[in-house]
Amino acid sequence: MRPFLIVLFVAAILTSCTTDFPKKEISTPSLSGFIEGGNAAGVYGKAGLKITADSIKMNDWSISRLVNSLNTLRDTSIVDQTGFSDVYTIQIANIGELEEGAFCDSLIVELGRAGLAK
Secondary structure (H helix, E strand, O other): OHHHHHHHHHHHHHHHOEOOOOOEEEEOOOEEEEEEEOEHHHHHOOOEEEEOOOEEEEEEEOHHHHHHHHHHHHOOOOOEOOOOOOOEEEEEEEOOOOOHHHHHHHHHHHHHHOOOEO
16 A cells, blocks of 8 residues: 555656646747646656757756757847746747747747746
8 A cells, every 4th residue: 555655646746746837839920839838857857958940849948948048049138937946848840941040039039928038
């Protein structure tokens, strides 16, 4: 019985670590994808961030780390508007063939619209 309770407790903790942010579809002439709340337990597994000229893929990663990367890339001063332990999953493609700088600027605008950064 005790192993079952331990497994149940761990499952409850992992489930409660999910960021409460509903999936938001991004669909513009230049961008296509989504932003949704992630799972903090993923930080120890498949978490990561990859920004290229044609897409961004972020799994169970904090917005503050993304903001730091964008601030470095674009020499800006974006401010994270999320909680300390909140993590998100973002997958957005550059379907409008924007240049890398314009793509990053578009990401910043979408983060602002979602209320995650300003």
